[in-house]
Amino acid sequence: MPVTSYRSASCGCCKGxxxxxxxxxxxxxxxxxxxxxxxxxxxxxPARLASCHTAEVAGFALEGHVPAADVKxxxxxxxxxxxxxxxxxxxxxxxxxSAYGKEAFTVMAFTRTGAISSFSQHAK
Amino acid sequence: MTTPLRRRQVLGLGLAGLGTAVVGPxxxxxxxxxxxxxxxAGAARLASRGGVADLELVAQATRGxxxxxxxxxxxxxxxxxxxxxxxxxxxxxxxRLRNExxxxxNLHFHGLHIPPTGTxxxxxxxxxxxxxxxxxxxxxxxxxxxxxxxxxxxxxLSADQVFGGLSSALVVRGDLDRIPEVAxxxxxxxxxxxxxxxxxxxxAMGVGRMLGREGPLLTVNGAINPGLAIPSGGxxxxxxxxxxxxxxxxxxxxxxSLVLIATDGGAIATPExxxxxxxxxxxxxxxxxxxxxxxxxxxxLNLPYQxxxxxxMAAAEDAPRTLATLSYAGTVPPLPLPKALIPVxxxxxxxxxxxFVMAHAMGTGMGGMKHDMGAMGGGGMAMGGMxxxxxxxxxxxxxxxxxxxxxxxSTEDWLIVNDDVMDHPFHLHVNPFQVISxxxxxxxxxxxxxxxxxxxxxxxRIRVTFRDFPGRTVYxxxxxxxxxxxxxxxxxxx
Ligand SMILES: [Cu+2]
Numbered sequence: 283m284p285v286t287s288y289r290s291a292s293c294g295c296c297k298g299x300x301x302x303x304x305x306x307x308x309x310x311x312x313x314x315x316x317x318x319x320x321x322x323x324x325x326x327x328p329a330r331l332a333s334c335h336t337a338e339v340a341g342f343a344l345e346g347h348v349p350a351a352d353v354k355x356x357x358x359x360x361x362x363x364x365x366x367x368x369x370x371x372x373x374x375x376x377x378x379x380s381a382y383g384k385e386a387f388t389v390m391a392f393t394r395t396g397a398i399s400s401f402s403q404h405a406k
Numbered sequence: 407m408t409t410p411l412r413r414r415q416v417l418g419l420g421l422a423g424l425g426t427a428v429v430g431p432x433x434x435x436x437x438x439x440x441x442x443x444x445x446x447a448g449a450a451r452l453a454s455r456g457g458v459a460d461l462e463l464v465a466q467a468t469r470g471x472x473x474x475x476x477x478x479x480x481x482x483x484x485x486x487x488x489x490x491x492x493x494x495x496x497x498x499x500x501x502r503l504r505n506e507x508x509x510x511x512n513l514h515f516h517g518l519h520i521p522p523t524g525t526x527x528x529x530x531x532x533x534x535x536x537x538x539x540x541x542x543x544x545x546x547x548x549x550x551x552x553x554x555x556x557x558x559x560x561x562x563l564s565a566d567q568v569f570g571g572l573s574s575a576l577v578v579r580g581d582l583d584r585i586p587e588v589a590x591x592x593x594x595x596x597x598x599x600x601x602x603x604x605x606x607x608x609x610a611m612g613v614g615r616m617l618g619r620e621g622p623l624l625t626v627n628g629a630i631n632p633g634l635a636i637p638s639g640g641x642x643x644x645x646x647x648x649x650x651x652x653x654x655x656x657x658x659x660x661x662x663s664l665v666l667i668a669t670d671g672g673a674i675a676t677p678e679x680x681x682x683x684x685x686x687x688x689x690x691x692x693x694x695x696x697x698x699x700x701x702x703x704x705x706x707l708n709l710p711y712q713x714x715x716x717x718x719m720a721a722a723e724d725a726p727r728t729l730a731t732l733s734y735a736g737t738v739p740p741l742p743l744p745k746a747l748i749p750v751x752x753x754x755x756x757x758x759x760x761x762f763v764m765a766h767a768m769g770t771g772m773g774g775m776k777h778d779m780g781a782m783g784g785g786g787m788a789m790g791g792m793x794x795x796x797x798x799x800x801x802x803x804x805x806x807x808x809x810x811x812x813x814x815x816s817t818e819d820w821l822i823v824n825d826d827v828m829d830h831p832f833h834l835h836v837n838p839f840q841v842i843s844x845x846x847x848x849x850x851x852x853x854x855x856x857x858x859x860x861x862x863x864x865x866x867r868i869r870v871t872f873r874d875f876p877g878r879t880v881y882x883x884x885x886x887x888x889x890x891x892x893x894x895x896x897x898x899x900x
Binding site for chain 1: 611612613614615616617714715719724765766767768792793794795825826827863890891892
């Protein structure tokens with residue numbers, strides 16, 4: 283399944299997520315853009331769910347370091363969502379592996395009208 | 407047995423001297439101490455006497471409650487913020503730190519020009535749980551007057567400990583305090599500090615360690631929306647300290663200018679009226695407020711601030727929030743603003759320029775691989791490095807590696823480059839600096855600084871003379887989560 287990922291040149295972690303997606307069977311086009319915020323607005327990512335990079339797959343938006351397993355579940359079920367987001371850059375999420383530690387994180391789902399709900403929980 | 411404390415005792419810094427000041431609803435209405443140490447919180451203010459300051463800070467975990475449930479707060483002498491420490495230029499300072507935490511801690515005397523070694527501003531020492539350490543140093547007779555900041559600097563735990571509540575404001579009395587218009591002003595120290603909610607839900611919404619943790623509870627001297635009083639015609643000197651872990655304060659006072667008279671390292675030369683004041687973690691500012699408006703109530707506001715470039719991360723708040731409320735009370739004959747303060751001399755021509763580039767990246771232990779980390783398959787640690795973290799010039803902090811050697815007495819320009827998607831406030835220990843330019847634009851007025859905000863994608867040129875004290879110290883990001891995640895370097899002055 284083709285994924286298009288948009289990131290800024292100066293972000294030090296977005297490529298790690300691209301690599302994680304490729305390792306999990308996705309064909310990722312890695313696009314460097316001047317202003318990622320423009321893409322986030324076009325895809326309707328709620329401001330409070332923002333992370334560094336933004337991607338698109340099968341009409342869904344993927345914001346931040348969303349694990350490939352969650353993306354696969356999204357594509358199987360095709361729920362009426364605009365996309366998934368992992369706000370911020372939690373340590374230990376895909377592309378954010380660190381010897382400094384891990385943080386628990388929650389992948390959020392959002393709809394076209396901006397309704398937000400929890401999609402999956404990831405323990406430390 | 408536990409001893410519930412009275413409301414007023416919980417206030418870290420009293421709003422004493424403010425007459426009819428109304429204390430807002432408290433964060434901890436029923437603070438309780440653990441049974442083992444059931445004793446009232448210590449004094450709100452500890453001051454020197456006869457040229458000697460004999461001080462004690464006990465770092466401890468204190469059980470209390472936050473809106474939403476019970477919480478464990480970290481306190482000095484049972485308070486958060488800790489007691490206000492007040493000393494004079496020329497004083498001998500003896501400060502015993504007793505560590506009653508379950509983890510090591512230590513102290514940094516943020517902004518003081520004292521040795522980085524021995525029993526002074528030595529951040530390489532560590533006080534184990536149950537241990538104590540006697541800090542001891544002498545402030546020079548001509549040490550600038552100012553508002554300084556005592557907080558833990560235990561690498562890897564600094565953010566946890568400061569975010570948890572450990573901090574004390576330190577006032578050094580001296581030159582600025584003797585200017586008549588400044589001396590006539592009513593003075594209050596405001597420690598700005600956010601706390602996590604009892605649920606800690608905000609971390610799940612993305613404001614975690616990489617961005618730097620912020621909490622939704624905004625407090626001033628441990629209280630939510632405390633009252634401040636100003637007499638009509640009078641002057642109020644607000645001494646502001648950002649003691650938060652990562653939160654920026656973009657301050658504005660309804661109906662009033664904030665007249666800047668001092669920055670981190672002491673007085674500026676000429677008062678400068680500001681509509682708003684941006685204070686990064688670790689920064690301080692003294693402002694005068696003139697009681698020249700229609701008597702009434704005016705809110706001290708924290709305006710929204712975006713600290714991750716244009717990307718929208720950490721956009722927790724989109725509306726102004728009230729920090730404190732200023733009310734008019736009484737009338738005094740009109741007090742004038744000072745016309746001049748204390749000259750800030752130009753530093754000598756720099757002998758060299760160094761460049762420090764700050765960014766987050768996958769570390770390999772062999773320098774940065776910022777743009778090649780994809781080759782690691784998202785598993786940088788498999789390469790034997792630290793994985794994701796922050797770096798200066800491609801290297802994460804290593805306490806045993808000297809990154810920068812400078813000559814005692816020399817002057818240098820440092821170009822601080824933020825090559826990242828988020829802001830980094832850069833802090834240098836021991837020696838104050840002057841900002842020469844930001845993003846290529848020269849600064850309008852010379853100011854003494856020890857912490858400067860370098861916004862995402864921006865460059866700031868600072869100039870510093872390494873005076874008086876040889877030894878090993880550090881420079882780092884004062885978003886303390888970033889510091890703990892590697893954004894720090896070691897400086898040897900020799
Ligand atoms: Cu930083």
